[in-house]
Amino acid sequence: MKIKHLSKNIGTQPVLKDISFSLNKGEIIGIVGRNGTGKTTLFRTITGFYQKDSGDVLINEVSLYQKVELKETIFYLDDQFNFLNNHSPISIEPYYSELYQQFDHEKYISLLRKYDFNMDLPIDRNSKGAQALFKVILAFSCHAKYYILDEPFDGLDLIIRKKVISLILNEVSINQSSILISSHNLLELENIVDHILFLQNGVINKTYNLQEIKEQTRKVQMVFKKKEIPAIVKKNCQVIQVQGRVIIGIFENLDDDLYEAILAKDPVLFEEVPLTLEDLFSSHFTSEVDYQLFH
Missing domain, CATH: 3.40.50.300 (P-loop containing nucleotide triphosphate hydrolases)
Structure with missing residues (x-):
């Protein structure tokens, strides 16, 4: 069809x-x-x-x-x-x-x-x-x-x-x-x-x-020392949730250069976690107003 x-x-x-x-x-x-x-x-x-x-x-x-x-x-x-x-x-x-x-x-x-x-x-x-x-x-x-x-x-x-x-x-x-x-x-x-x-x-x-998408896309939970989402993360990652200081986001292309650039921000935590269809859904339909930002 x-x-x-x-x-x-x-x-x-x-x-x-x-x-x-x-x-x-x-x-x-x-x-x-x-x-x-x-x-x-x-x-x-x-x-x-x-x-x-x-x-x-x-x-x-x-x-x-x-x-x-x-x-x-x-x-x-x-x-x-x-x-x-x-x-x-x-x-x-x-x-x-x-x-x-x-x-x-x-x-x-x-x-x-x-x-x-x-x-x-x-x-x-x-x-x-x-x-x-x-x-x-x-x-x-x-x-x-x-x-x-x-x-x-x-x-x-x-x-x-x-x-x-x-x-x-x-x-x-x-x-x-x-x-x-x-x-x-x-x-x-x-x-x-x-x-x-x-x-x-x-x-x-x-x-x-x-x-294929599960092989290419990465879901990562992150914590940074400063109470804000770094610009490089906002630019390259779709943030789907913020819990306190823990940021959860989807990277469609987390290559070595981007990975090193984020590590240069000295994150307290930068850890990959399992990706689900619900995460992909959230990455498409979540905007910044949908999650709690840092105060």
Whole structure:
């Protein structure tokens, strides 16, 4: 799947601006950004729930907008999906087997039994976690090629999250499906995605291969004798937190020359610590007013 120069306005307000990226076979891409940055609008525009203003979505180089049959290759799991919640798993199946010709009845029933669903109980009579798990089971039973999952971990307890993650990884491993996923649970996202796209102000301003970025980027905690952040640190490091006199920051390029220049400031502490996706998120969306400065 290729997203090419996709733009979308809500009224006169541009929400998505010239979005381009590719989702390859067997790949999981995470979309992260602060609330209101357009993640859900992006998903709904890709899948045609919202009409695009410009750009295209290509499946094997064919426009999704010109060949509507291609929509069967995509399953969009909206976190607000609830229009069939008063139906039971058995009564929901005919709707989706009509929409998805490759719907896998045996897989659907097998997974429902594995996770102890009552086949005749309306979905909205289950717990929130069970409802979320059901939606993922339904999605993967449709045998699509591309899955777009909007906040699939939202509000789930640890046990249900593990079940959902297991289903996602199993689908990618066995069927080489491709998944585009958003989540505020950055810890869970970090453990499953191949790439991360940062969405800010309607544009993708950074793309990361997580393995590569962790090899190149350094998270460091620092303490200096003077009660201020040295200029060389401010210039070359994104400070994400200040705790008392301890400064925590992200260096995208901590080469030998920069390292020696910082050591020349005679820091009391300059120590590398493990880098997480949450740190990368903070480095993009934290400004100086977001952390406590020295007094």
